[in-house]
Each structure stands twice: as structure tokens, then as C-alpha cells.
Amino acid sequence: MSRQYLFLLLVLIFMASACRKDVEVFINEDTSLDSATVNGFAGFYLLNEGNMGSNKSTLDYFDYTTGKYQRNIYAAINPNVPKELGDVGNDMAIYGSRLYAVINASNKVEVMDARTAKRIGQIEIPNCRYIKFDNGYAYITSYAGPIQINPNYTQKGYVAKIDTATLAEVDRCIVGFQPDGLEITNGKIYVANSGGYMGAGSTDKYERSVSVIDLASFKEEKRIDVAYNLHHIKVDKRGDLWVTSRGDYKQLPSRLYFIDKSQEKVTDTLPIAVSNYYLDGDSLYVYSTEWSYITYSNVITYAIVNTRTREVVSKAFITDGTEKEIEIPYGIMVNPVTKDIYVTDAGNYVSPGMLYCFSKEGKKKWSVRTGDIPAHMVLLPKS
């Protein structure tokens, strides 16, 4: 009797053992979405952030030459990298022949070949946020600057200057608390300071300035007062700057500010909230997600701002009703040739999102499942 049971037990263990295999490297999934198009670009990359701690930042690629969407390509192309791309992709850019992905919670910037997404190396930067380039150098914002205890713990942020040839840090410029977006124009780096770690208790602890760094000396030369909790900054064709503030998530709403390049101060405020934007020519495509404590839901708005006239020229660039379905718009890009608009939906942050492609008339052309929190897109020029 008992032997039978022991035998059964052994069978059970064996069966259970049979269920377990070595874990395989992810293989990318391809989806055909569109016919091949010629528009001056080979395709674009999409960086999925992945929720913090999930290590699910992934890279997707849309190929214009085939109309195919390739999901989760990083591990397939770089199968030997332990723990894949990393945790929380926060920004992405192409400079020269290389693709740079800022992976915030992995404290690094992943450097890949722009054509193949093959890993070249990484730049170690703790709590890195955004990246811009100029004249052979990468400039990366980081929250993790020097610590002061006086008497409370504070930690300023900095901009790291990286030689793109060696991937080594050559200099560092301390800025405000929790610097986010940066822009380089006219021999200067403009950095949007947020103070995002400081303001939970009281709004006046947020930062409210843009740091101006002289490119040549790499020293902060002044601050431009804007508004609490700044996020993105972008230069338009005329060299003027468009800065967004997140507000304090309570009484103060998010806003869009205009900094005049010659006066170096805010000369205009647009009464619209901005979570993220994309500049194409003179058209600034804007969306915003703001929490309403009245309806207990996210209020989502879309708009196009003309950067020349500084007016909201449209309140909707999605015109076919799809905007009603998007849970959390998160990434935005416009193809400068076709004027196709790409918008991502980050959904519930912990499961896959969607990428939508809209025609310039705002009609949905296609949509595709992405990774978790699809966020940052960058066009790959034709070789």
C-alpha cells in the first residue's frame, strides 16, 4: 500500500519537474500594420517605461519600409545582456549613428547602434532623467547630485556632460532640485527644475525656475523664474522656449509657459494644461491628463498650439472619437513628412499599453499593443 503511495509521490514530483524549463530569452513579436511607405525615415523606436521595480522597460520598432511593428526587440537583439534593458525607461534620443535610452531606475543610459539596436555600452548616471546632445557631447539631467543635511536632507540635481566618443563623464554642472527636461540652443543649456521630491507637503518647496548653463564654461549662469514643478522644455524655430509646469496636483494646475529668448524671461502663459507635447514646425501638439477631485477621474485634453501666434488653434487633433477610449495618453510624436500623429495609451501602468497612429486629419489608421507604459518615440532617419 505505502509503496504505491510513494510511487505516486515520485510520479507527482517527476510530473512537476517536467513542467519547468529553462527560461528563454524573449523573442520579438512582429505585427503587420501598414503598407510600406516612403517618408524620409526608416522607422521609429518606441521606449516602454515599465512600472518601477518590474524591470520591464522594453524597446519596440516600427519599420516604415515594411509596415511592420516589432515588439520587444531589445532582448532578441541583445540576448547576452543580463536582466535586459532595465527598469523605467525615461527618455530616448538618436545622435549620430547611435540610439540612447535613458533608463532611470537602472541608473544608466543604454547606448545602442541606431540602425540595429545592438548594444554598444552604457553610461552610468544615477537617477538619470532626460538627454540632449551638442557638438559631440551628451547632456543628461540627474536627480542624484550632492547631498546636504541642513538640517533636512536635500539633494540637488545636475547635468552630466558625456563625451559620446568615450561614453565617459567629463564634467558636471549642479542645477536645482530634481531637474527634468533640458534644451540646448544659442550656446546655452536650459534645464527645467521640478523639485518633485520636495513639494508633497507644501507647494512652495517645489522648484520654479529654469537653470541657464553656459555651454562653453559649463557653469550655471542664471535662473529664470517660471512656475512650480517644471517638467518639459523645448525650443521653437525662432529660438524661444516652451516650458511646461506640472502644477502642485492640488490647486495649481499644469500650464504652458513661453520664454522669450532675448529677454530670458516668461512673457506669455497659455491657459492649458500640458502633460507632454511634440513640436512639428510651428505646431505644438499637446495633451494633458489631470486628476479632477470633483469627478474623481482623469480629465484628458488635446490641443494644438501655434508657436508663432502663441494661440491654441485646435482643441482636438484626434477627430474620429478614438480619444474617448484612450485611458492615459502618454507619448506623442508627429511624422514631419506625412504628418501622421502617434499617440500612446499607457492604460493602467502595470499591463501593456497601445500605440495609435492617426492621419493628419485625426482619423485612426492603426493601433497596436506595446509594452508596459509606452512612452518615448524617436524617428530613425534613412541612412
Place this chain on the structure above:
Amino acid sequence: MITFLAFIGTRSYGQKTNRDSTHVDTAGIRMLRGVTISTIGYKEVIPSQKLTGENLKSLNSFSVADAIRYFAGVQVKDYGGIGGLKTVDMRSMGTNHMGVFYDGIQLGNAQNGQIDLGKFSMDNIESIAVYNGQKSDIFQPAKDYGSSGSIYLRSRKPAFDSTKTTNFKGVFKTGSFDLINPSVLWEQKISENVHYSLSTEYIKSSGRYPFRYKRVYHNSGATAWDTTAIRQNGDIEAWRLESGLYGNINRGAWNVKGYFYDSERGIPGAIVNNVWKRSQRQWDRNFFIQGGLQKNIVKGYDVQVNAKYANDYMRYLNPDTTLMYLDNNFHQQEWYASIANKYSVSKKIDINLSTDFQYNTLNSNLDGFVFPKRFTSLVALATAAELGPVKMQGSLLGTFVNEQITRGNTSTTDTSVAAPAKNEVTPAFFISYKPFAKEDFNLRAFYKNIFRMPTFNDLYYTDIGNISLQPEYTHQYNLGFAYRKSRAGSVLSEFQLQSDFYYNQVTNKIVAVPKGSGMYRWMMMNIGDVEIRGVDVVADLAFTFPREILLNIRTAYTYQTARDYTTRKNPELQKITYGGQIPYIPWHSGSVISTVQYKSWRLNYSFIYVGERYQNSANIPENYEQPWYTNDLSASKNFAFKRYRFRIAAELNNVLGQDYEVVVNYPMPKRNYKIILSVEL
């Protein structure tokens, strides 16, 4: 960043606690030729499982959470190591729906509703019982009616041989993870009717263990990468002191108990690309004192009074300069009193009326935090009837919650309001039927509707809390049977089989949803819907071989579908998650415990299997978690020397050295061992 904050917010705060009332447990403990095995006596109308005595002692478990993995229908979320967080989920309804009772009174945590069972050492625990719905005994405080599932932990109660007035026990454990774990128990017979007990324990461990991640190529199976590292920052140092007085009075009994726990631990954290070590720390200090009195007043009328005060302090420190610096402390207090009255209308019908009052407060240095206070009153009316082969129990629980806040750390411009009062009345009904007079075979069924309150974190945590939250409800339907047979004289001397089929609904589930965009901001909302269908099977077999060889085998198996029916705004995204198995719930899971006893020798083999599951309701390859299973062995020998009784035991865990994760990016230990020496006099 803020997500991370939210995560720690829910992962750690305070612990509450409890004590032992003098409940007479209706779950019979059957003595099977000297071996105690779990039984479900016919007195139980409600499905339950129990581990007790030697069986529990010989399980290779460090904490209560380790032992609970062997129950059917129970899933433990384990973040790894001795100090890591371990929470329990019964029948996939979520950890907040579990009530954990320590010596008869519920352990509370108004802050996040979770009890970290990893903090409860097995050292002084004598039995663990798990009930679906509620405990069968209607003579209990109103709070005992208030959970979807309950775990009852019972600590050792003094008992003396006729001639003895003092018991002493010393235990020393050591092993992997640089573990040092001594404990001492002293019991004194103060008088014929009053007994005293003191138990204390110290734990220190580095929590270091090697772990390995490996990936292979899709086609060839050749290694793509293979990395071994040491788990760091999983250290723990903890001290526990428990003391109790137990007394008998005319037609009654009373007890008073104090509990103190003080610990510092590292939080090992997620292993992600380029981050293989974390530095977050946590300190806990939990204290409670509780007492109970039970007395038969007149014939047919019994009264039970319980009271408790708990004081819990927790500090969380994030010194990691690559993340937001945090140094937060949370201080919870709980006052609780209960009176239960049982009246026997006839021999066959009992009625119970219980009234409980509870007051909870939470203070913190967290920026923007209001200080909530919650006053809860509970009234439970229950009846039990025994009509020949049919037994029934019905109960109605009224829960009335009022909250207030003080300004706390909010800035003067913030408008802070307390959550509105909540009044809920929820029923439960249980029935069992014994169709054959001569066979110990019972059919049973129950329905229970209950809810969990939003926690203080859900309602008030800075920026994330939502005061308009409603309670999260569960509806449970259960149908099952239990069969037991004793066959004295045959090799298979006793066997027992029980199985339950169930359907549960979780509605109004409280879920964190993205708020605004950008910096990972969240808001708690009542948006989730989950439906769970499952079957639990538990079999106990006892074999008696010649030459005093005893073999016990206990197997548990659970099959569950727990599907996420949360509707979403985006129909395309809904397609990905709707109907998906909810995070970390395996379809198949099971365990085997087998013990061979030969005179003073005991050999234990246990096996746990957790089948494939997903990290998210999107059941796609990226979220797949592969099955894991561990084989554990232990051997022990008892011997006596003069007046001293010794026990020496050795444990080998995860014998096959499997690399596994219960939660993604939280690697678990490979093969590890422990040696236990104990002496009693």
C-alpha cells in the same frame, strides 16, 4: 518614484496583535496512536484545515507564513529570505480579506490591512488553523465574523504534569543565512488555578544567500546569459517577548497576555538591470496587551469578554542617494473591547450576540499626511442549530465605522476631510448534512457576504488616498464534503478526504489607478471585479506498520481560476486584460507533507508546488512566471538524559537547489539548512 512610495506604503507599516482567549476550540484534535493529525470533526460546519503539534513542529518552517503554504487554497506572496515580507491570500480574494487571530484576538493593521506573517516565529506556536468564511464556533467576538477567511494562531499554553510546577524549554537554531536564533520558554504553576508563561526569542541573520538568473536561446537552448549573485540587505535582527497568565475560575477561565516585538531589517528589494543591491531599512516595534474572560453565568448562558490595546511603531528609511530620500515613521494604536453572550435556547439551538468596539489611530511624519482616527462598532447576531443529521449556522454582522482626521502634516491651504461614515450589514449562512448514520461523511455548503474596509493608506495616504472609497466586497459560495474513516488494525489505519468547490466574487475591488501623467502618480479607486472558481482537495492518510513505524501523509491540491473582469475605458486594452488570471494566482498548486515516525526518530519530507502563473492580468509571455516547487527534508531525534529531554533536528530546504521567484525580481534562496537543538525539563 511615487509608485515606489506607494509600494512601501502598503508593504510595511505596523503590525498589531493579540492574545489568547479561552475559546474552547471545536475543531477536534484527534490523537492517532500518539500522532496528532489535523482533523475536521463533524462539529465543524465550516471547511477548515489545521496543522498542530508534532506535525507542525517537524515542518521546515521558519515563520508562520512558511507553514501556511501547506494549506489548500492559500497563496503566500513571499519577497524572499528570513526578513522579507510574506503575506497570505485565501482563495484569491486578496490579502486584505484575511483575518489573522493570535490567541483569539485579531491582529489589526488599520494602516494597510496586511499582516506580515513572516514576522511571526513558529517558535511558540502550537497550532495554525485556517477557516474559509469564519470559525464554526458562534460563541466568539463580532470581529471573528468580519473576514472572508481567517487564520487562527495559537501559542503554547502552560500545562503541567501532576507533580511538576515548572516547565522550562530552551531552543537554539542555527544554519544558513548566518542564522542565530535562541529562544527560552518558562512556565510556572503559581497555584492550582493560575499558570504563568514567559517566552522570549532572539533572531539574527545576515539574510545573505546566492541566487541565480539564467536565460537560454529559444531554439538551441544554449545559455544566453547566466548570472549568480548574493542577495543583500536581507538582514534581520529581532527580539520577541511574550508573557501570559492563565487562570481558571468557577465555571470559567481567564487569561492576560502581553506581547512585545522589536526588529530592524533590510528590505532586499527588486533585482533589476544594473541594480543588484538595495539599502532600504525598516524598524518595527509592536506591543500589545490583551485579556479575556469566559464564564458560564447560569445554565445555558455564557459570557465572554475580551479586550486589547496595541501600540505599533514602524520606521522606513530610504538612504539610497539614487532614489528619493525617505525617513518616515508611522505610529498606530488600537483599543478594542468585546463582549459575547451565548444563550442556549434548547439543547439543539444556541444564540449568540456579540458587541465589539474598536478605536484606531495613525500618526506619521509623512509630508501632507492627515492623522486619521477610526471608531468601529460591530454587532453580530448568530445562531447555531443541530437538527439530527443537519447542522446550521446563520449570522448577521453589523459594522458601523466613523472616522475623524486632524490636520496632521498638511499645509494650511489643503482642505482635508474625513471619509464619510459607513454602515454595513452582511450575512453568512452555513449548513452541513450527515446522510449516513454510520459513516463519517458530511456534506457542507455556505454563503458569506462580507467586505473589507478601505485602509488608512487607501483613504488618506498623501496624494494617493481617496476618501470616497467604498468597502471592497466578497461573496463566497462553497459546496463540499468531508469523509473520514478509521480502520483499526489495518496498515492504512485512518484516512480522511475533504474537498470543496467554490465560487467567489470580489466586487468594488480597490485598485491603484494612474492619476494624471508623468511621475507615476496613482489614486486608489473601487474599480476591480474578480471572479474566482476553484476546488480544494485535502487528503490525510495515516499508516501503521509493524514495529511501531508510523507514516502520515497529507496532501493538498488547489485548482483555481481567478479572472479579472474589470471593465476598462479602452476596449482594445480591455481585450488584453479582461478575463485574464489575476496576478500571481497559479491555476494549479499543491503540497505534500509526509512523516515517518519510528520510536523517537522522525523523518519529514515536504513538497510544495506552485504552477505557472502571470505577473499581471495580461496573460502574455512577458508576464509569465514559471512553476516552482521545493523539496524539504528534516530529521529529528528525541532522547532523555536524567531529567532533561532533548530534541535534535536537522533541516534541508529546497533540496534540489531550484532557482525560483514567487514575485518577479525577488529571487528566493537555493538549498539551505538549519539545525535545531532543544532541551526541556
